[in-house]
Amino acid sequence: MASDDHCKTILQFFMLERVITVSSLADLMxxxxGSASNSDALINKINERIQEFSQKIVKATCEVTGDKMYVMIFTADEADVKSQLTKDQIDYFYPLMNNIITSSGxxxxxxxxxxxxxxxxxxxxxxxxxxxxxxFVLKRLLLLENGFLYLSPLTIAEFGPYITENYALDPCMLCKKMLVFGESCPSCSAPIHVQCFKDFLQNSKKAVKCPQCKEQLSVAA
Structure with missing residues (x-):
């Protein structure tokens, strides 16, 4: 069982890095x-302590790489991002985020x-x-892959309320969570996370059909 000192050590790591993959957290624990089996219990214990500071550690999956991770977010109106960046950086970051969201992610x-x-x-x-x-990439706000910028899991989690309020994004038809970047069913255009589709393929024992329109599902994931 994780002690208070263990919680403090892992919390310090999150405060420094803000993002850690599920596998890396297991290795760290x-x-x-001496045990990697109680990650969720430890995160819940940490969350009980930091909620009064408008902080929370949540699970997330990278829309681009499919990596599963924990991210430490601030829940008070993007206050942490604004405190980390200069005015010019903020004035550039928000239009960047807007253009990424409105350009299919x-x-x-x-x-x-x-x-x-x-x-x-x-x-x-x-x-x-x-x-x-x-x-922005160094601070885990954006992800740069093969010459393209994407919103990071940290930004999607932390800016979730802002994105929901300002953009009409349909959720992934499988996990029902916010989708900024992904694929879509060729028949009904229902959006789907690439990793959700891969998991769906792996777990399906029959012909793969779209859960929404029931047509044959073939997504270039």
Missing amino acids: ERIT SLALITALNMAPAVTMARVSLADAEKYIEL
């Missing part, structure tokens, strides 16, 4: 407590760089934009 890096002067009234140059994007 094995080293600290991904945005070409070159497009993201070129839009910086226009969306910040020329306060952010192309050189600044490149540095800011590196910072």
